[in-house]
Amino acid sequence: MTADPEVRLRADARRNRDQIIAAAKAMFAEIGPEVPMDEIARHAGVGVGTLYRRFPDREALIRSVARDNFAEVLIEAEAAEAEEPTAWEALVRLLRRSRALRLTVRLALLSPEVWATMRDDADVRRFRAEILAILDRIVRGAQEEGALRRDVGAGDVAVLVSLLLKRIPAAADVTEMVADRVFALILDALRAEAATPLPGRILTADDLRTD
Amino acid sequence: MTADPEVRLRADARRNRDQIIAAAKAMFAEIGPEVPMDEIARHAGVGVGTLYRRFPDREALIRSVARDNFAEVLIEAEAAEAEEPTAWEALVRLLRRSRALRLTVRLALLSPEVWATMRDDADVRRFRAEILAILDRIVRGAQEEGALRRDVGAGDVAVLVSLLLKRIPAAADVTEMVADRVFALILDALRAEAATPLPGRILTADDLRTD
Amino acid sequence: MTADPEVRLRADARRNRDQIIAAAKAMFAEIGPEVPMDEIARHAGVGVGTLYRRFPDREALIRSVARDNFAEVLIEAEAAEAEEPTAWEALVRLLRRSRALRLTVRLALLSPEVWATMRDDADVRRFRAEILAILDRIVRGAQEEGALRRDVGAGDVAVLVSLLLKRIPAAADVTEMVADRVFALILDALRAEAATPLPGRILTADDLRTD
Amino acid sequence: MTADPEVRLRADARRNRDQIIAAAKAMFAEIGPEVPMDEIARHAGVGVGTLYRRFPDREALIRSVARDNFAEVLIEAEAAEAEEPTAWEALVRLLRRSRALRLTVRLALLSPEVWATMRDDADVRRFRAEILAILDRIVRGAQEEGALRRDVGAGDVAVLVSLLLKRIPAAADVTEMVADRVFALILDALRAEAATPLPGRILTADDLRTD
DNA sequence: TATGAATGAGACTTCATTCAT
């Protein structure tokens, strides 16, 4: 699941590396990509030096976390495609379930700088391309099934997904329900029956930002 | 439009204050609520000292900008309600056009800390309540018109609005179109015809975060 | 004497700036160009922040010290040329007396990195050019007086000067005498009577490093 | 050539030790005595741990390099004395040719701290004494030959040598020539014919810094 | 024994806030 096992680390180094990635993942998700490096190190149970030995700077760490996450999303997308009976259901599952997606999007979209950091990473680009390819297949499949409106493309869907991943501003006790409702509303927007003509043209995966 | 005229400022002090708010508004929108205070001061054409004389700390400045913004949103909401022929159109106008809304939401939602800063401000709470009241009227009106699905409340709509205010990750040349399409999709989700049963219960304004 | 009065500083800022330059000058001479910035700040009696406000980074500080020093050397060279009865005596005075020269050379020569930092500074280049022009005049004058050997140029002399500015490794109590003797030996090397043919060609000011 | 074979190392340990010394020598000469220990280790093809096992800290390494170097200088001095037909020529050869001398002086003179590190080392002191004794013999011999001025001692000569070992600040393409000329000028300063009375008294080897 | 991983102190730099002018 990790994209870059680097040569071959000693057992303890490996363990530390994994802990650091895990800690970073958690804290990026929790607090954002600007959490102090010392905090990440402390949460990972290592010294800052160790963190910096493994990841020369914050960017490198972010890149690694992103790679890791993109890889995870890819696996989830593949599973959804393989295991769900219909393309529409695969789409729903993907949109609903991917926690990994959440962090990825948080990193990639919420902060242009972070995205700039990631977008030149070969692994990230590759994963991204594969994920979008799967999404594209799922979208076409769902349209052929007659479930998904025909005037949208993988790009449109991806944008909607990204919307779903915002922190939703609701009182704590209804957060879950709010998320479920928003999700259901978005699905309604995608259904073939909803279809009111959309402006512009169908967005493909390529329309998403690569700038 | 500013909620708190503080005692009564001398003309030049008044001017400075306004310039600072304007600069802060612009830079919060542009860069985010963490822009250096010096930058804000420079853009406002005043010294930092002046900024701090007017706003004891960053929080105070954010609160003031927020007040200002909420006030503006309120005015826009009132105008939409008063000037549009149908409630549905008022809703559409509000959702589509409010630049003030954008910054407000950016401040309030993107950063929990900032929201924490704002939510205890009496003016902010008042404006918020009024805005939500109007939104509530518009929502009910649109439902009575048969345009808006009946299983949503002002809370649901507000959440959807907040989704619209994310920076959308598309290649520069299609940004505009992407935004338009997302907006159209969201409207489709709200139309009476789209209506697939939603989970949970109708969200009122009170369900939105006050935590 | 300071090359860059920057716009116009407030009295206190001016004082601080001068103190920082003075402290830096002393510590660069004493310890070397790598002294911690905090130390310099402390010796100048200011906080680090102040130092950094005035000089964005170590390079900027070094450049300023260098400018200051080159300016001083220039003044000394002008005085030597103007006040001494013969060119030879002007040369001797310049070589013997310039304390400013000492630091300048310490910064410029002992550390290639530091030199790299300085050499692109317009002021430094200008001062350097003027100093070398004066030296050139003095050298030719002394040769016409028959005092200075004819097979050397300003470049050769400058190189010998630079040699004189090393920290000389002697027991503390003879340091002074050692320096005097070395100086006298070097002068002997330059006298017309010493003249044993030299290899290569006469070095002009332009041969000195500008790489 | 190495002064301290320490007990008796296994062949591979021996090899490592030598590689480390060689790497350190090269990098001290190239970059200076502050190069990161990791770098030295890497260049020596060993791990840092190995370096530290052999040399408890940076000081110890510097001391060892210095010992090694002093030993080399001693050998060169002995060879010059033994092989050259006249004392003057021995002197010239020693001054001109010793690369080992260059590093030694770089370490000993450019950095007072490093010198402080070296000067208490018994081996270093012994080598130094022997080298100076040879230099003393060469100096007296050259004076008896009538080639070297009579008002200088081994101390004076050593000081001049040290001057020769500075990095000379010339454009890259003339560096070699500059060095040659400086060398010739220094020799001229030492010739019997140059002799203008010097201030102070003749410097012996003992006058050189032992502080 | 050799390796290279981990540590943590310390250097550099930025910026929110205070304060002298």
Add this chain to the structure above:
DNA sequence: AATGAATGAAGTCTCATTCAT
């Protein structure tokens, strides 16, 4: 009252040295 200088805490990163494998 306005200005912008000064402060110092906090964050980033480097590297000498120690220690587990």
